[in-house]
Amino acid sequence: MDPVLLKTSIITNNKASLPTQISRTLRRADEITNLCVAASYLTLNNYNDIITKYSTPEERSIVISTRFGPIETNFRYLDTIFDFGESQGSPTLFSHSVHNTASGYISRIFNFKGPIYTISSYSYPLIKALLTAITLLKQDLTKLVLVIETETKSNLLNNGIKDLLSIKDFSTFSYSIAWLLTNQTELVNNTGLVFNNISLEDLSSYKPIYNLFSDIILEYQNKIEYINSYQLSIKLSKYLEKSFYEDTENIYFKINSNIGIAKGEIYKYKKEVLQ
Amino acid sequence: MDKNNFVTILGSSAICAAGEDKESFFYNSVKQNGPKNCRAISEYLFETKLDFPAFFLGPKILNKDVIRFITPFLEKNELEHCPNRTVEILLRCLYNLLIDAQLEPKDIKNKTVGIVIGTTVGSTFNNESYYKAYREGKRPYPYAIKNYLLSNLAQVIQSVLEVRGPTMVINNACASGTDALGIASIWIKSGICDIAIAGGADELSKIAYLGFSNLQLTSKYPCKPFDAKRSGLNLGEGAALMLLCPYKKSTQTKGFILGYSCTADAYHPTAPHPKGEGLKNAIKNIIEQAGIKPKSIAMINAHGTGTIVNDLSESYAIEAVLGCNIPVVSTKGITGHCLGAAGAIEALWTIEALNNLICPGTIGLNKKDPKININAIIQGEKVSLKSNIGISQSLAFGGSNSCLLLMGKD
Numbered sequence: 258m259d260p261v262l263l264k265t266s267i268i269t270n271n272k273a274s275l276p277t278q279i280s281r282t283l284r285r286a287d288e289i290t291n292l293c294v295a296a297s298y299l300t301l302n303n304y305n306d307i308i309t310k311y312s313t314p315e316e317r318s319i320v321i322s323t324r325f326g327p328i329e330t331n332f333r334y335l336d337t338i339f340d341f342g343e344s345q346g347s348p349t350l351f352s353h354s355v356h357n358t359a360s361g362y363i364s365r366i367f368n369f370k371g372p373i374y375t376i377s378s379y380s381y382p383l384i385k386a387l388l389t390a391i392t393l394l395k396q397d398l399t400k401l402v403l404v405i406e407t408e409t410k411s412n413l414l415n416n417g418i419k420d421l422l423s424i425k426d427f428s429t430f431s432y433s434i435a436w437l438l439t440n441q442t443e444l445v446n447n448t449g450l451v452f453n454n455i456s457l458e459d460l461s462s463y464k465p466i467y468n469l470f471s472d473i474i475l476e477y478q479n480k481i482e483y484i485n486s487y488q489l490s491i492k493l494s495k496y497l498e499k500s501f502y503e504d505t506e507n508i509y510f511k512i513n514s515n516i517g518i519a520k521g522e523i524y525k526y527k528k529e530v531l532q
Numbered sequence: 533m534d535k536n537n538f539v540t541i542l543g544s545s546a547i548c549a550a551g552e553d554k555e556s557f558f559y560n561s562v563k564q565n566g567p568k569n570c571r572a573i574s575e576y577l578f579e580t581k582l583d584f585p586a587f588f589l590g591p592k593i594l595n596k597d598v599i600r601f602i603t604p605f606l607e608k609n610e611l612e613h614c615p616n617r618t619v620e621i622l623l624r625c626l627y628n629l630l631i632d633a634q635l636e637p638k639d640i641k642n643k644t645v646g647i648v649i650g651t652t653v654g655s656t657f658n659n660e661s662y663y664k665a666y667r668e669g670k671r672p673y674p675y676a677i678k679n680y681l682l683s684n685l686a687q688v689i690q691s692v693l694e695v696r697g698p699t700m701v702i703n704n705a706c707a708s709g710t711d712a713l714g715i716a717s718i719w720i721k722s723g724i725c726d727i728a729i730a731g732g733a734d735e736l737s738k739i740a741y742l743g744f745s746n747l748q749l750t751s752k753y754p755c756k757p758f759d760a761k762r763s764g765l766n767l768g769e770g771a772a773l774m775l776l777c778p779y780k781k782s783t784q785t786k787g788f789i790l791g792y793s794c795t796a797d798a799y800h801p802t803a804p805h806p807k808g809e810g811l812k813n814a815i816k817n818i819i820e821q822a823g824i825k826p827k828s829i830a831m832i833n834a835h836g837t838g839t840i841v842n843d844l845s846e847s848y849a850i851e852a853v854l855g856c857n858i859p860v861v862s863t864k865g866i867t868g869h870c871l872g873a874a875g876a877i878e879a880l881w882t883i884e885a886l887n888n889l890i891c892p893g894t895i896g897l898n899k900k901d902p903k904i905n906i907n908a909i910i911q912g913e914k915v916s917l918k919s920n921i922g923i924s925q926s927l928a929f930g931g932s933n934s935c936l937l938l939m940g941k942d
Binding site: 393 | 644652655656657658660663664666667671673674676677678681684686687690696697698699700701702703704705711715718719721722724739742743744745746747748793794795796797798799800801802810813928929930931932
């Protein structure tokens with residue numbers, strides 16, 4: 258079966274209502290980890306029983322993508338060195354300043370023991386994670402992948418990038434998007450979305466590679482819309498909530514920027530039901 | 533074994549404290565002369581004198597040939613220097629890769645080449661002076677931001693070579709280099725690209741070094757993997773790259789990737805599973821993927837950092853899946869722990885060992901820990917290998933375990 262998107266969730270603050278057991282595990286975690294775990298929880302919540310029934314922990318995977326990773330956690334670690342001396346840096350902050358800390362938390366909390374990856378890219382982080390997830394699923398290296406894109410707000414970056422590019426508007430904000438994909442019919446309730454013919458081409462050699470603006474161009478219902486990956490998640494979430502039998506056109510998307518092109522198409526998955 | 537599932541290594545290169553190219557790196561480990569270039573580097577990295585030695589490449593990375601090679605990249609991006617030391621190490625390694633693969637940049641210009649690079653420090657904004665000024669309320673000119681945004685390692689290679697295709701930087705901590713090679717091999721098998729450049733690169737970073745010492749994982753002495761007196765790791769720096777393509781018979785072939793697996797422990801944020809459960813699964817997976825018998829595997833190049841918990845966890849996993857007789861080596865005693873580059877450097881070393889059918893001993897291992905029940909080869913010994921198939925494995929923060937099943941050339 259082609260990989261199917263089952264659910265998407267979005268979170269923009271780390272004050273999500275989580276079960277006590279998860280909150281306890283997160284008591285030392287930094288903002289980016291909290292965001293990623295909360296988005297994972299929202300995404301997996303209604304699927305726990307079916308996931309447990311039809312997949313082993315070793316068949317569940319995680320791909321996290323980010324442009325900047327836990328950059329603010331790294332600054333907090335530096336604060337402890339500047340304030341207290343080189344030998345007195347906080348080991349907790351240091352261990353959370355590593356890019357793949359969030360994936361470790363998620364694998365532990367939700368019992369995912371398959372491949373886990375953290376990717377960093379200034380261009381198309383979500384599409385790169387999606388491409389990785391789809392490749393793992395198509396190669397039968399896993400049955401279920403949690404794909405996450407995440408960033409945290411950094412005033413240092415916001416100001417630095419505005420100064421560097423001489424622009425007025427640039428602002429990072431804190432969020433996590435989580436997408437759940439599978440290649441198993443049993444894991445699909447009724448509806449799903451299939452990503453087809455995804456291709457990705459970076460073109461760093463032809464343009465300055467520090468250009469961060471990459472707009473997703475969606476073509477559907479004879480309309481063209483410019484959105485980002487956060488807005489794409491909201492749109493797909495609504496699309497997934499619609500009645501499966503409602504006749505909706507397929508979506509074609511193109512992600513275009515000065516540093517490359519990603520494109521593909523999204524169509525509805527119809528679960529074959531034996532009469 | 534189905535050769536159509538093999539991924540061919542057409543070229544390779546490495547730079548680390550044990551050697552500035554792959555030949556001297558392997559030669560120095562066979563010579564077993566003890567750790568080279570492992571020393572205190574306080575004058576280079578630290579304001580205060582710390583006691584922990586590290587494996588250092590020296591202050592100057594680039595020679596004239598490499599500078600000439602990368603000048604168009606620097607000019608295109610209006611840079612006077614490479615954005616950071618990791619990029620310098622990577623590009624020197626890339627230059628050597630092209631020589632090893634007998635390629636000129638013009639041979640691949642505009643071609644579709646997948647690029648996957650593992651790193652840890654290389655993706656982190658570690659400019660202390662910029663951050664210090666910022667937190668004091670100043671607004672420094674953002675050279676540091678520009679350098680940060682120009683240092684995505686996969687995109688740097690793409691820009692230098694002027695090639696097209698997908699790029700990816702893997703940040704799976706200390707397993708990043710292994711995962712980069714593994715993901716590139718999956719790309720090749722999936723047809724995402726016909727040719728890929730993959731590996732890892734990392735520099736010695738003051739911040740990473742302080743972090744590891746704050747976690748009490750560093751040793752005050754040269755590291756001693758699997759030894760009864762081991763007391764922690766030493767950090768190192770370096771890079772290794774491979775040029776990969778689908779199965780191909782060629783006199784140029786350096787070896788093959790037969791299998792790759794990444795698993796999670798789901799156990800602890802920083803420590804490995806005490807019984808190596810995730811690693812066991814990864815080793816089993818690659819054996820199953822390749823369809824070989826465990827006894828066909830001649831050796832394991834272990835992660836072998838020299839910390840108490842890593843070496844124990846790894847030895848339990850190896851013993852459980854492959855028994856206690858298979859030769860095991862760690863190269864950390866001659867390279868240090870090169871973080872995101874480590875897995876790629878070790879995979880390359882493993883291919884060299886398999887092509888020479890020799891497994892040199894572990895530098896720093898004099899008397900094995902009695903709790904470790906595997907055949908870790910001690911310093912000064914060499915073992916002749918019974919086949920040209922071996923494993924290179926990495927463990928990482930976050931509970932990642934990654935293994936490559938490798939084979940020397942036919």
